[in-house]
Each structure stands twice: as C-alpha cells, then as structure tokens.
Amino acid sequence: MELLRQTFWLLWKDLLLELRRRESILAMFFFGTLLLFVFHFAFEIPAERAAEMAPGLLWLAFIFTGTLGLTQLFQAERENHCLEALLLGPMDRAGLYLAKVSFNLFLMLLVELTVFPLFWVLFNLAFWELLPSLFLVALLGTIGFCVLGTLFSAVTLKARARELLLPLILFPLMIPVILATVRGMEIVFRTGQFEEALPWLRLLLGFDVIFLTAGFLVFEWVIEA
Amino acid sequence: MRVVVRSLSKSYGFLWALKKIDIELRAGECIALLGPNGAGKSTLLRLLSALLHPTTGEIFIDGQRLSQGSSPVRSSIGLLTPSEHLYEGLTLRENLRLFNSLYARKKSLQDMEEALNTVGLRRWSDDYVSSLSSGMKCRLTISKWLLLEPKLLLLDEPYGVLDGSGVDLLESYVKRLCQSGGIAVMATHHISRILALCSRALILHQGRLIFDEPRQEPWESFHRTFAEFLPRGDKWSS
Secondary structure (H helix, E strand, O other), X not given: OHHHHHHHHHHHHHHHHHHHHOHHHHHHHHHHHHHHHHHHHHOOOOHHHHHHHXXXXXXXXXXXXXXXXXXXXXXXXXXXXXXXXXXXXXXXXXXXXXXXXXXXXHHHHHHHHHHHHHHHHHOOOOOHHHHHHHHHHHHHHHHHHXXXXXXXXXXXXXXXXXXXXHHHHHHHHXXXXXXXXXXXXXXXXXXXXXXXXXXXXXXXXXXXHHHHHHHHHHHHHHHHO | OEEXXXXXXXXXXXXXXXXXXXXXXXXXXXXXXXXXXXXXXXXXXXXXXXXXXXOEXXXXXXXXXXXXXXXXXHHHEEEEOOOOOOOOOOEHHHHHHHHHHHOOOOOOHHHHHHHHHHOOOHHHOOOEHHHOOHHHHHXXXXXXXXXXXXXXXXXXOOOOOOOHHHHHHHHHHHHHHHHOOXXXXXXXXXXXXXXXXXXXXXXXXXXXXXXXXXXXXXXXXXXXXXXHHOOOOOOOOO
C-alpha cells in the first residue's frame, strides 16, 4: 500500500511537470508524425501487402518515438540533483520505477492514439474495424517496451553519451517484444481474428511479466549504482 | 541518536578521498566539519547520508547499519545543500507536499504553510521554484527539513547564498535540532560563524581526520591545527 502511495505521488509529480513543460509529449508526437510522413513518401503499401508491411512500419515509428521519450524520462531528476533528493529519502525505489513506467506508458499511449489513425489515413488502409484489436496488441508491446526501456534508461542515466548508448543496449533486448508484437499484429491484419494472434499475445504477456518483475527487483541496484 | 563511523574510506578510482575515518557522533552535538578544498568534507557528508557507498568501513545509526536502498533509518537523515534537491517546475507548496508524502510524514497543508511562513516564503508558496533566487531556494530547503524533521542533519556549505536573516534562521534551526537531541554536521569555510555555533570540530586534511575535539575556551589546539593545515588567504575569515 505504501509502495502504491509513493508511486502515485511520483507519478503526480511527473504528470504535473509534463503538463507544464510539454517537452516530451510534443517532441514524441511531432517525431512520430514526421516518421509516418517519411514512411508515406518512402513506401507505397498496396492493400494486399498491408498485413505484411504495416505492423513493422508502425512499430518502427513507436520504437523510435518511444526511445526519444526514454532519453527524457529522468530529465526532471537530472536537474538540480533531484534524483539525490529522492534517493536520500526512505521511499521504496521500486515506487520510482513503477511511476516512471506508468508515466512513460501514458505518453506512449497518447502518441499511439494519434499515430494509429494517422497511419490509416496516410496509407489509405481499409480495415478500420481492426483498429481496436490492433491497438490491444500494440498495448501489450508498448508495456514491454516501457518496462524494459525504463530500466535501461536508468542504467544509462549517468553515462556520458546516454542518448547514443540507450538504443544500442535496448534494441537488441527488445527483439522478443518487437517480434511478438509485429507477428501478433500481422495475424490480426491478415485474418481479422484477434483469437488467431493469441499464442503471440501470450508470449508477449509472458515477456511483459518477466521484464516487469526483473525491473521491479533490480531497479534499486541500478538507480543507486 | 548515536552515529558510529568505523574505518570509513572512500576512493574514486585511484584517488582516496577519505582514509580510515573513525568517529562517533552523539545526540545534541553540533559538529563543524572543516578542511581545505578536496579534504573530503562533501564525501563524508554523502557517505553519512548513504548517497555514496563506502569503499571500506561502516556507518551505524542507532545501532542499525546504514546501507544504500530503501531503509526506515533514512527518514532520520537530512542533507541540506543550498539551491539543490528541489523540482524547479513545481511550486514551493507542491515541492513540500511531494517530499512530505514520500517521507510518509503526516503533515497537513497548514503545517506546510507554517513551515513556509517560518522561512519567510509564504507569499511565494504558489510560485515555481525556478523563479526563486538562490537564497530563497536555500530557505525553501530549510523549510523542507523543518517539515521532515530529520534527527541527523548534514549541511554542505549552507552559508554562501543566505542573507543575514537567512543565516539567523538556519542557525536557530540547527540549535533547536541539537537541543532536541538531534545531530547537526556542517561543512563550511565560514570559520567564525561555525565556531560560534558548534560544540565539536572535526578537521579533515587530504582525506584523513587530523583533529577531533569538543569545543573549549580557549581552544588553543584548534587554532594551532587550523593555522597548520587550513590554507589562509589574505582575507581569510577567522
């Protein structure tokens, strides 16, 4: 209960700061939109190849946009030595991890809510009825991205070239999540049946639980190192 | 409250910032931590606040070993560094509210207003911290620790940014803390001020503790060590 209370206050602080500065959300939104336009001019997706190409392109946009958000995730704590102020106190370090994961997830979902329909419009895709199912698959993938990304954002927090280092460490470890999400979305695209993608979704859920548990357990060592 | 430091050493790579420090801090003591730049004062404060791992040695607070990670003993430690440890994008009141919640202190909004009033910042309580001057930020930090009530207060060069009334405010807070059984350890170069306040002095030189004595009048041994080890510029305050 104490952990949840601390998580709530840290999340409250992050949301308040973001609401006032709007740095991360605006950067992520414009970058995500820009990527879609670049894809739009670079690729042409015929209707019969949509299932093959759309999930990969969408996930490329999400991963690059999410990485941009991850590099800014601890910015408030870097300023004015605020991370020290948090670590000085008795609070559970896992609370900071959960708050950062929740905040990052919130930002990513906001961006995805915009990027998904825009992708459909730009590539003139027909399957609007599949959007909720695809969004559900993407949600599980996004959770995986956030739990792992937040942990490695903390790992690279004190590194000199953290913006370069973070994707180099994160992307190889993200392969299982990316693979399961893209395959799951592709199946939903191809068959129109959410149930068909369930084996991949179970795998994705497993990754999410494993990465979240690992992050929860090791975050204290990572952040205090 | 009792703090025991045993064989404490800290190295940064090949550089030893602190070498085998053994001290015991007792309830009610106000300790002056002195030494030239690079003597290891800030390192010692950061070790006492568990923000740094010692390379060797241990620290015990009321018999409990101080280690990194979340621990209840941490709620009794405060580190006052002027102008730091505050979220610039939050208001004064929001900062106090956040830390009050994270420390699980059951202080009301009224208590927060009172803490701000004590340090003379009540009329700025809805302003962002970024709009405050360094001195005002230091006052806000004082109000934060007034609210969080640590028993061991570590102060790193607090005098630099405070005006006269700010210094009085800080010193009366430190005196009250020590009178109520707390411990204050202040690292500073303002020798005359801290000598008037402290009950004991520690002098560090190149990471070693070279002087540790309770205050006495006259304090010949202190002045001898001070003259020998502390660099003295033409306008050095004493």
